[in-house]
Amino acid sequence: MEQHPKSLEAYHLLHNGTLALARAEQNGIRVDMEYVENKLTHMTRQMARKQKQFEESKFYKDWKASQDKEPNTNSPVQLQNFLYNVKGLKPPKLTGTGKGSTDKESLTALNIPELNTHLETKKLKKIRDYLEGFRREQVDGWLHTFFNLHLVISYRSSSDRPNLQNIPKRDKLAKNITRKALYPRLGHQLLEADFSGLEVCIACAYHKDPVMLKYINTGYDMHGDMAKQIFLLDDFDNHKPEHDYLRAATKNGFVFPEFYGDYFGNCAEYLAVQWGELPKGNWTYDQGVMVDGDRTLAKHMIGKGIHSYKMFEEHLKAIEKDFWGKRFKQYARWKERHWHQYQKVGYVDLLTGFRCTGVMTRNDAINYPVQGAAFHCLLWSFIELDRYLQTHNFKSRLIGQVHDSMILDVHPKELDKLTAIITKITTIDLPKFWDWINVPLNVDFEVCGVDKSWADAKKLSI
DNA sequence: GGAACTCGCCAC
Protein backbone atom coordinates (compact mmCIF):
# COMPACT_ATOMS: atom_id res chain seq x y z
CA MET A 1 0.00 0.00 0.00
CA GLU A 2 1.46 3.25 -1.09
CA GLN A 3 0.17 6.46 0.40
CA HIS A 4 0.80 10.10 -0.20
CA PRO A 5 -1.08 13.33 0.32
CA LYS A 6 -2.26 14.36 -3.10
CA SER A 7 -2.74 18.06 -2.56
CA LEU A 8 -0.91 20.92 -0.91
CA GLU A 9 -3.91 21.32 1.38
CA ALA A 10 -3.43 17.73 2.54
CA TYR A 11 0.25 18.36 3.17
CA HIS A 12 -0.52 21.41 5.32
CA LEU A 13 -3.04 19.45 7.35
CA LEU A 14 -0.40 16.87 8.26
CA HIS A 15 2.26 19.49 8.87
CA ASN A 16 0.14 21.66 11.15
CA GLY A 17 -1.43 18.57 12.69
CA THR A 18 1.98 17.20 13.63
CA LEU A 19 2.90 20.47 15.34
CA ALA A 20 -0.38 20.68 17.26
CA LEU A 21 -0.19 17.03 18.33
CA ALA A 22 3.44 17.49 19.40
CA ARG A 23 2.31 20.25 21.76
CA ALA A 24 -0.30 17.89 23.22
CA GLU A 25 2.37 15.22 23.67
CA GLN A 26 4.55 17.76 25.45
CA ASN A 27 1.68 18.92 27.69
CA GLY A 28 1.04 15.37 28.84
CA ILE A 29 -1.37 13.86 31.32
CA ARG A 30 -0.72 13.38 35.02
CA VAL A 31 -0.57 9.90 36.58
CA ASP A 32 -1.32 9.24 40.24
CA MET A 33 1.63 6.96 40.87
CA GLU A 34 0.71 6.26 44.47
CA TYR A 35 -2.66 4.95 43.30
CA VAL A 36 -1.02 2.92 40.51
CA GLU A 37 1.45 1.25 42.88
CA ASN A 38 -1.23 0.45 45.46
CA LYS A 39 -3.65 -0.85 42.88
CA LEU A 40 -0.96 -2.99 41.23
CA THR A 41 -0.09 -4.58 44.57
CA HIS A 42 -3.73 -5.21 45.35
CA MET A 43 -4.58 -6.62 41.94
CA THR A 44 -1.54 -8.86 41.89
CA ARG A 45 -2.64 -10.42 45.21
CA GLN A 46 -6.21 -10.74 44.01
CA MET A 47 -5.07 -12.47 40.81
CA ALA A 48 -2.75 -14.82 42.68
CA ARG A 49 -5.71 -15.97 44.83
CA LYS A 50 -7.85 -16.64 41.77
CA GLN A 51 -5.00 -18.37 39.98
CA LYS A 52 -4.41 -20.65 42.98
CA GLN A 53 -8.10 -21.54 43.02
CA PHE A 54 -7.87 -22.44 39.32
CA GLU A 55 -4.71 -24.49 39.77
CA GLU A 56 -6.35 -26.55 42.52
CA SER A 57 -9.19 -27.59 40.24
CA LYS A 58 -9.58 -30.99 38.61
CA PHE A 59 -9.64 -29.28 35.23
CA TYR A 60 -6.17 -27.84 35.76
CA LYS A 61 -4.78 -31.12 37.14
CA ASP A 62 -6.06 -32.98 34.07
CA TRP A 63 -4.50 -30.33 31.88
CA LYS A 64 -1.18 -30.70 33.67
CA ALA A 65 -1.31 -34.50 33.41
CA SER A 66 -1.89 -34.23 29.67
CA GLN A 67 1.42 -32.49 28.89
CA ASP A 68 5.04 -32.84 29.95
CA LYS A 69 5.36 -29.33 31.40
CA GLU A 70 3.41 -27.14 33.82
CA PRO A 71 0.54 -25.55 31.87
CA ASN A 72 1.00 -21.88 31.05
CA THR A 73 -2.44 -20.35 31.55
CA ASN A 74 -1.43 -17.41 29.35
CA SER A 75 -0.94 -19.70 26.38
CA PRO A 76 -3.84 -20.02 23.95
CA VAL A 77 -1.87 -22.76 22.13
CA GLN A 78 -1.62 -25.00 25.21
CA LEU A 79 -5.26 -24.45 26.17
CA GLN A 80 -6.33 -25.05 22.57
CA ASN A 81 -4.46 -28.34 22.52
CA PHE A 82 -5.89 -29.53 25.84
CA LEU A 83 -9.50 -28.63 25.07
CA TYR A 84 -9.75 -29.64 21.44
CA ASN A 85 -7.10 -32.37 21.01
CA VAL A 86 -6.75 -34.03 24.43
CA LYS A 87 -10.32 -33.70 25.67
CA GLY A 88 -11.72 -33.82 22.13
CA LEU A 89 -14.28 -31.05 22.70
CA LYS A 90 -15.86 -29.44 19.68
CA PRO A 91 -14.61 -25.87 19.29
CA PRO A 92 -17.57 -23.45 19.53
CA LYS A 93 -15.65 -21.11 17.21
CA LEU A 94 -12.52 -21.11 15.05
CA THR A 95 -9.72 -18.53 14.89
CA GLY A 96 -8.68 -16.72 11.73
CA THR A 97 -6.27 -19.53 10.89
CA GLY A 98 -8.90 -22.21 11.39
CA LYS A 99 -7.87 -23.55 14.81
CA GLY A 100 -10.17 -23.95 17.82
CA SER A 101 -10.60 -20.58 19.53
CA THR A 102 -10.02 -20.00 23.24
CA ASP A 103 -11.50 -16.52 23.41
CA LYS A 104 -14.07 -15.51 26.03
CA GLU A 105 -17.05 -16.38 23.86
CA SER A 106 -15.74 -19.88 23.13
CA LEU A 107 -14.71 -20.67 26.71
CA THR A 108 -18.07 -19.48 28.03
CA ALA A 109 -19.88 -21.64 25.48
CA LEU A 110 -17.94 -24.73 26.64
CA ASN A 111 -19.72 -24.36 30.00
CA ILE A 112 -16.85 -25.56 32.19
CA PRO A 113 -17.08 -23.82 35.62
CA GLU A 114 -13.29 -23.77 36.16
CA LEU A 115 -12.83 -21.83 32.94
CA ASN A 116 -14.91 -19.00 34.37
CA THR A 117 -12.32 -18.57 37.14
CA HIS A 118 -9.67 -18.54 34.43
CA LEU A 119 -11.58 -15.87 32.48
CA GLU A 120 -11.85 -13.70 35.60
CA THR A 121 -8.08 -13.85 36.05
CA LYS A 122 -7.54 -12.93 32.41
CA LYS A 123 -9.84 -9.95 32.74
CA LEU A 124 -7.95 -8.69 35.79
CA LYS A 125 -4.64 -9.20 34.01
CA LYS A 126 -5.81 -7.17 31.05
CA ILE A 127 -6.71 -4.30 33.37
CA ARG A 128 -3.44 -4.62 35.28
CA ASP A 129 -1.50 -4.41 32.00
CA TYR A 130 -2.80 -0.87 31.46
CA LEU A 131 -1.53 0.23 34.89
CA GLU A 132 1.81 -1.44 34.23
CA GLY A 133 2.02 0.45 30.94
CA PHE A 134 1.38 3.74 32.74
CA ARG A 135 4.05 2.92 35.31
CA ARG A 136 6.59 2.02 32.64
CA GLU A 137 5.96 5.04 30.40
CA GLN A 138 5.51 7.80 33.00
CA VAL A 139 8.27 10.30 33.64
CA ASP A 140 8.06 11.98 37.05
CA GLY A 141 4.34 11.23 37.16
CA TRP A 142 3.54 12.45 33.64
CA LEU A 143 2.60 10.53 30.50
CA HIS A 144 3.66 11.98 27.16
CA THR A 145 1.77 9.72 24.80
CA PHE A 146 2.76 9.79 21.11
CA PHE A 147 0.16 10.62 18.46
CA ASN A 148 1.25 9.40 15.02
CA LEU A 149 0.01 10.63 11.66
CA HIS A 150 2.17 8.42 9.45
CA LEU A 151 1.19 4.86 10.38
CA VAL A 152 -2.45 4.28 9.47
CA ILE A 153 -3.49 3.09 6.03
CA SER A 154 -6.58 5.33 5.92
CA TYR A 155 -4.72 8.47 7.14
CA ARG A 156 -6.22 8.25 10.59
CA SER A 157 -3.91 8.68 13.62
CA SER A 158 -2.56 6.12 16.04
CA SER A 159 -1.23 6.48 19.57
CA ASP A 160 1.45 4.64 21.51
CA ARG A 161 3.71 4.52 24.59
CA PRO A 162 1.18 4.21 25.99
CA ASN A 163 -1.78 4.06 23.63
CA LEU A 164 -4.19 6.67 24.96
CA GLN A 165 -6.82 5.71 22.39
CA ASN A 166 -7.85 2.38 23.90
CA ILE A 167 -8.29 3.05 27.62
CA PRO A 168 -11.32 0.97 28.76
CA LYS A 169 -14.64 2.80 28.73
CA ARG A 170 -17.50 0.30 28.32
CA ASP A 171 -16.69 -2.19 31.06
CA LYS A 172 -17.38 -0.41 34.34
CA LEU A 173 -14.70 -2.13 36.44
CA ALA A 174 -11.98 -1.79 33.81
CA LYS A 175 -12.92 1.83 33.18
CA ASN A 176 -12.78 2.80 36.83
CA ILE A 177 -9.53 1.05 37.65
CA THR A 178 -7.63 2.39 34.63
CA ARG A 179 -9.06 5.90 34.40
CA LYS A 180 -8.68 6.54 38.12
CA ALA A 181 -4.94 6.70 37.43
CA LEU A 182 -5.18 9.68 35.06
CA TYR A 183 -5.50 13.29 36.23
CA PRO A 184 -5.35 16.88 34.98
CA ARG A 185 -2.97 19.52 36.38
CA LEU A 186 -3.63 20.59 39.98
CA GLY A 187 -6.73 22.76 40.20
CA HIS A 188 -7.76 21.78 36.66
CA GLN A 189 -10.38 19.42 35.21
CA LEU A 190 -10.46 17.06 32.23
CA LEU A 191 -12.80 17.82 29.33
CA GLU A 192 -13.64 15.67 26.31
CA ALA A 193 -15.32 17.06 23.22
CA ASP A 194 -16.49 14.45 20.73
CA PHE A 195 -18.28 14.65 17.42
CA SER A 196 -21.51 12.67 17.49
CA GLY A 197 -21.80 10.07 14.72
CA LEU A 198 -18.96 11.65 12.75
CA GLU A 199 -18.29 8.78 10.33
CA VAL A 200 -21.97 8.49 9.45
CA CYS A 201 -22.04 12.25 8.76
CA ILE A 202 -18.88 12.19 6.63
CA ALA A 203 -20.12 9.18 4.64
CA CYS A 204 -23.01 11.45 3.58
CA ALA A 205 -20.55 13.73 1.80
CA TYR A 206 -19.60 10.79 -0.43
CA HIS A 207 -22.92 9.03 -1.10
CA LYS A 208 -25.36 11.97 -0.62
CA ASP A 209 -28.18 9.49 0.07
CA PRO A 210 -31.42 11.51 0.46
CA VAL A 211 -32.93 9.17 3.05
CA MET A 212 -29.81 9.31 5.21
CA LEU A 213 -29.61 13.09 4.79
CA LYS A 214 -33.19 13.35 5.97
CA TYR A 215 -32.54 11.19 9.04
CA ILE A 216 -29.63 13.40 10.03
CA ASN A 217 -31.21 16.73 9.16
CA THR A 218 -34.42 16.01 11.02
CA GLY A 219 -32.74 14.18 13.92
CA TYR A 220 -35.14 11.30 13.36
CA ASP A 221 -34.08 8.05 15.05
CA MET A 222 -32.56 5.72 12.43
CA HIS A 223 -31.50 3.09 14.97
CA GLY A 224 -34.95 3.14 16.58
CA ASP A 225 -36.52 2.58 13.16
CA MET A 226 -34.24 -0.37 12.51
CA ALA A 227 -34.82 -1.85 16.00
CA LYS A 228 -38.55 -1.64 15.38
CA GLN A 229 -38.16 -3.49 12.10
CA ILE A 230 -35.72 -6.16 13.33
CA PHE A 231 -37.44 -6.98 16.63
CA LEU A 232 -40.97 -6.34 15.33
CA LEU A 233 -41.78 -3.76 17.99
CA ASP A 234 -44.95 -2.00 16.79
CA ASP A 235 -45.03 0.07 19.97
CA PHE A 236 -41.31 0.95 19.95
CA ASP A 237 -40.54 3.49 22.65
CA ASN A 238 -36.92 4.31 23.44
CA HIS A 239 -37.94 5.52 26.90
CA LYS A 240 -38.56 1.91 27.87
CA PRO A 241 -35.24 0.46 29.05
CA GLU A 242 -35.87 -2.88 27.31
CA HIS A 243 -36.56 -1.17 24.00
CA ASP A 244 -33.54 1.07 24.41
CA TYR A 245 -31.45 -2.05 25.00
CA LEU A 246 -32.65 -3.54 21.71
CA ARG A 247 -32.03 -0.21 19.99
CA ALA A 248 -28.40 -0.27 21.17
CA ALA A 249 -28.14 -3.89 20.00
CA THR A 250 -29.43 -2.85 16.58
CA LYS A 251 -27.06 0.08 16.31
CA ASN A 252 -23.96 -1.94 17.27
CA GLY A 253 -25.06 -5.31 15.86
CA PHE A 254 -26.68 -4.35 12.59
CA VAL A 255 -26.52 -0.72 11.42
CA PHE A 256 -22.79 -0.03 11.99
CA PRO A 257 -21.60 -3.49 10.90
CA GLU A 258 -23.63 -3.09 7.69
CA PHE A 259 -22.01 0.31 7.09
CA TYR A 260 -18.56 -1.29 7.51
CA GLY A 261 -19.42 -4.07 5.06
CA ASP A 262 -20.68 -6.93 7.21
CA TYR A 263 -23.66 -9.09 6.22
CA PHE A 264 -26.86 -10.44 7.78
CA GLY A 265 -25.36 -13.80 8.81
CA ASN A 266 -22.91 -12.32 11.29
CA CYS A 267 -25.46 -9.73 12.37
CA ALA A 268 -28.06 -12.42 13.12
CA GLU A 269 -25.63 -14.28 15.35
CA TYR A 270 -24.63 -11.12 17.16
CA LEU A 271 -28.17 -9.89 17.71
CA ALA A 272 -29.84 -13.19 18.59
CA VAL A 273 -27.10 -14.99 20.54
CA GLN A 274 -24.88 -12.23 21.95
CA TRP A 275 -27.45 -9.57 22.69
CA GLY A 276 -30.72 -11.42 22.76
CA GLU A 277 -29.38 -14.43 24.69
CA LEU A 278 -31.24 -16.77 22.34
CA PRO A 279 -29.97 -20.19 21.19
CA LYS A 280 -28.96 -21.24 17.68
CA GLY A 281 -31.78 -23.78 17.20
CA ASN A 282 -35.50 -23.64 17.87
CA TRP A 283 -36.76 -21.15 20.44
CA THR A 284 -39.02 -21.77 23.43
CA TYR A 285 -41.15 -19.18 25.20
CA ASP A 286 -38.93 -18.66 28.23
CA GLN A 287 -35.66 -17.84 26.42
CA GLY A 288 -33.83 -14.57 25.83
CA VAL A 289 -33.73 -11.11 27.37
CA MET A 290 -36.92 -9.49 28.69
CA VAL A 291 -38.81 -7.31 26.25
CA ASP A 292 -41.64 -5.67 28.15
CA GLY A 293 -41.08 -6.67 31.73
CA ASP A 294 -43.38 -9.67 31.52
CA ARG A 295 -42.22 -11.54 28.42
CA THR A 296 -39.00 -12.85 26.98
CA LEU A 297 -37.63 -11.94 23.56
CA ALA A 298 -38.27 -15.51 22.37
CA LYS A 299 -41.92 -15.37 23.45
CA HIS A 300 -42.29 -12.02 21.72
CA MET A 301 -40.63 -13.18 18.50
CA ILE A 302 -42.60 -16.47 18.44
CA GLY A 303 -45.76 -14.39 18.79
CA LYS A 304 -44.66 -12.57 15.63
CA GLY A 305 -44.12 -15.86 13.78
CA ILE A 306 -40.36 -16.21 14.22
CA HIS A 307 -39.69 -19.30 16.30
CA SER A 308 -36.15 -20.31 15.46
CA TYR A 309 -32.70 -18.87 14.86
CA LYS A 310 -32.96 -19.98 11.23
CA MET A 311 -36.13 -17.96 10.75
CA PHE A 312 -34.56 -14.93 12.43
CA GLU A 313 -31.64 -15.18 10.03
CA GLU A 314 -34.03 -15.24 7.06
CA HIS A 315 -35.88 -12.28 8.56
CA LEU A 316 -32.61 -10.35 8.84
CA LYS A 317 -31.67 -11.28 5.27
CA ALA A 318 -34.87 -9.66 4.06
CA ILE A 319 -34.22 -6.59 6.21
CA GLU A 320 -30.72 -6.26 4.78
CA LYS A 321 -32.15 -6.44 1.27
CA ASP A 322 -34.59 -3.69 2.16
CA PHE A 323 -31.86 -1.67 3.92
CA TRP A 324 -29.60 -1.41 0.87
CA GLY A 325 -32.16 -1.97 -1.88
CA LYS A 326 -34.81 0.52 -0.73
CA ARG A 327 -34.01 2.51 2.41
CA PHE A 328 -30.44 3.56 1.56
CA LYS A 329 -30.50 2.89 -2.17
CA GLN A 330 -28.31 5.85 -3.14
CA TYR A 331 -25.75 4.92 -0.49
CA ALA A 332 -25.59 1.42 -2.02
CA ARG A 333 -25.21 2.87 -5.51
CA TRP A 334 -22.32 5.06 -4.37
CA LYS A 335 -20.60 1.99 -2.92
CA GLU A 336 -20.88 0.23 -6.28
CA ARG A 337 -19.73 3.25 -8.31
CA HIS A 338 -16.86 3.86 -5.93
CA TRP A 339 -15.75 0.19 -5.99
CA HIS A 340 -15.81 0.11 -9.78
CA GLN A 341 -13.83 3.36 -9.94
CA TYR A 342 -11.18 1.85 -7.65
CA GLN A 343 -10.96 -1.26 -9.81
CA LYS A 344 -10.45 0.95 -12.86
CA VAL A 345 -7.79 3.33 -11.48
CA GLY A 346 -6.25 1.46 -8.52
CA TYR A 347 -6.67 4.15 -5.88
CA VAL A 348 -9.29 5.95 -3.81
CA ASP A 349 -9.32 9.68 -3.10
CA LEU A 350 -10.43 11.29 0.16
CA LEU A 351 -12.45 14.50 0.20
CA THR A 352 -9.64 16.02 2.27
CA GLY A 353 -7.10 15.78 -0.58
CA PHE A 354 -5.43 12.47 0.27
CA ARG A 355 -5.07 9.40 -1.92
CA CYS A 356 -4.77 5.72 -0.92
CA THR A 357 -3.13 3.51 -3.56
CA GLY A 358 -2.59 -0.25 -3.69
CA VAL A 359 -4.39 -3.56 -3.39
CA MET A 360 -7.68 -3.24 -1.53
CA THR A 361 -10.71 -5.38 -0.88
CA ARG A 362 -14.14 -3.96 -1.59
CA ASN A 363 -14.68 -3.08 2.07
CA ASP A 364 -11.27 -1.39 2.26
CA ALA A 365 -11.97 0.81 -0.75
CA ILE A 366 -15.32 1.85 0.71
CA ASN A 367 -14.18 2.38 4.30
CA TYR A 368 -10.85 4.19 3.95
CA PRO A 369 -12.15 7.47 2.51
CA VAL A 370 -14.83 7.75 5.17
CA GLN A 371 -12.57 6.81 8.08
CA GLY A 372 -9.75 9.10 6.92
CA ALA A 373 -11.83 12.18 6.13
CA ALA A 374 -13.77 11.84 9.39
CA PHE A 375 -10.51 11.90 11.33
CA HIS A 376 -9.34 14.90 9.32
CA CYS A 377 -12.38 16.82 10.58
CA LEU A 378 -11.12 16.17 14.09
CA LEU A 379 -7.55 17.05 13.16
CA TRP A 380 -8.56 20.33 11.51
CA SER A 381 -10.56 21.28 14.62
CA PHE A 382 -7.65 20.25 16.84
CA ILE A 383 -5.28 22.54 14.93
CA GLU A 384 -7.70 25.47 15.07
CA LEU A 385 -8.34 25.05 18.78
CA ASP A 386 -4.64 24.67 19.49
CA ARG A 387 -3.94 27.91 17.63
CA TYR A 388 -6.73 29.68 19.52
CA LEU A 389 -5.46 28.52 22.93
CA GLN A 390 -1.94 29.66 22.03
CA THR A 391 -2.82 33.10 20.72
CA HIS A 392 -5.24 33.89 23.56
CA ASN A 393 -2.90 32.72 26.31
CA PHE A 394 -5.29 30.19 27.79
CA LYS A 395 -4.23 28.25 30.87
CA SER A 396 -6.14 25.27 29.45
CA ARG A 397 -4.31 22.86 27.15
CA LEU A 398 -5.06 20.23 24.57
CA ILE A 399 -3.58 16.94 25.81
CA GLY A 400 -4.85 14.29 23.43
CA GLN A 401 -7.25 13.01 20.82
CA VAL A 402 -9.20 9.80 20.19
CA HIS A 403 -10.13 9.81 16.46
CA ASP A 404 -13.34 11.83 16.83
CA SER A 405 -12.75 13.53 20.17
CA MET A 406 -10.38 16.03 21.77
CA ILE A 407 -9.12 15.77 25.33
CA LEU A 408 -8.33 18.93 27.27
CA ASP A 409 -6.83 19.83 30.62
CA VAL A 410 -8.96 22.82 31.58
CA HIS A 411 -8.73 25.68 34.06
CA PRO A 412 -12.23 25.82 35.64
CA LYS A 413 -12.65 29.53 34.92
CA GLU A 414 -12.11 28.85 31.21
CA LEU A 415 -14.57 25.96 30.92
CA ASP A 416 -17.59 27.91 29.61
CA LYS A 417 -15.54 29.89 27.14
CA LEU A 418 -13.89 26.70 25.91
CA THR A 419 -17.10 24.79 25.26
CA ALA A 420 -18.35 27.81 23.32
CA ILE A 421 -15.25 28.11 21.16
CA ILE A 422 -15.08 24.36 20.55
CA THR A 423 -18.71 24.36 19.47
CA LYS A 424 -17.99 27.22 17.08
CA ILE A 425 -14.91 25.60 15.55
CA THR A 426 -16.46 22.16 15.08
CA THR A 427 -20.00 23.02 14.02
CA ILE A 428 -19.58 26.38 12.22
CA ASP A 429 -15.97 27.01 11.10
CA LEU A 430 -15.24 23.44 9.98
CA PRO A 431 -18.27 23.06 7.64
CA LYS A 432 -17.42 26.51 6.27
CA PHE A 433 -13.81 25.46 5.55
CA TRP A 434 -14.81 22.18 3.86
CA ASP A 435 -17.92 23.04 1.93
CA TRP A 436 -18.41 19.41 0.84
CA ILE A 437 -19.71 18.69 4.36
CA ASN A 438 -23.43 18.39 3.65
CA VAL A 439 -25.02 17.67 7.05
CA PRO A 440 -24.91 19.56 10.34
CA LEU A 441 -22.20 18.42 12.75
CA ASN A 442 -22.65 18.17 16.51
CA VAL A 443 -20.30 17.88 19.48
CA ASP A 444 -21.00 16.40 22.90
CA PHE A 445 -19.01 17.25 26.00
CA GLU A 446 -17.97 15.16 28.94
CA VAL A 447 -16.38 16.84 31.93
CA CYS A 448 -14.69 15.68 35.14
CA GLY A 449 -14.77 17.55 38.43
CA VAL A 450 -11.86 19.76 39.48
CA ASP A 451 -8.91 17.60 40.65
CA LYS A 452 -10.92 14.48 39.77
CA SER A 453 -9.62 11.60 37.64
CA TRP A 454 -10.70 10.66 34.12
CA ALA A 455 -13.04 8.07 35.67
CA ASP A 456 -15.21 10.96 36.87
CA ALA A 457 -16.33 12.01 33.36
CA LYS A 458 -19.97 13.01 33.13
CA LYS A 459 -22.12 14.33 30.28
CA LEU A 460 -22.20 18.09 30.21
CA SER A 461 -25.53 19.60 29.24
CA ILE A 462 -25.19 23.09 27.84
C1' DG B 1 18.71 -14.02 20.73
C1' DG B 2 15.76 -11.51 17.88
C1' DA B 3 12.24 -11.28 14.05
C1' DA B 4 7.87 -12.62 12.68
C1' DC B 5 3.85 -14.77 13.49
C1' DT B 6 -0.51 -15.89 16.23
C1' DC B 7 -4.07 -15.03 19.56
C1' DG B 8 -6.85 -12.24 22.31
C1' DC B 9 -8.82 -7.76 23.64
C1' DC B 10 -9.03 -2.73 24.43
C1' DA B 11 -10.52 1.75 21.69
C1' DC B 12 -13.02 4.36 17.62
Add this chain to the structure above:
DNA sequence: AAACGTGGCGAGTTCC
Protein backbone atom coordinates in the same frame (compact mmCIF):
# COMPACT_ATOMS: atom_id res chain seq x y z
C1' DA C 1 -20.28 -12.63 -5.35
C1' DA C 2 -18.81 -12.35 -0.77
C1' DA C 3 -19.16 -11.40 3.74
C1' DC C 4 -16.43 -6.09 9.69
C1' DG C 5 -12.82 -1.10 8.70
C1' DT C 6 -8.40 1.06 11.56
C1' DG C 7 -4.94 0.66 15.25
C1' DG C 8 -1.57 -0.92 19.97
C1' DC C 9 -0.03 -4.18 23.15
C1' DG C 10 0.98 -8.39 26.03
C1' DA C 11 2.19 -13.06 25.59
C1' DG C 12 3.44 -17.26 23.69
C1' DT C 13 5.46 -19.71 19.90
C1' DT C 14 8.20 -20.70 15.88
C1' DC C 15 11.87 -19.85 12.82
C1' DC C 16 16.42 -18.50 11.52
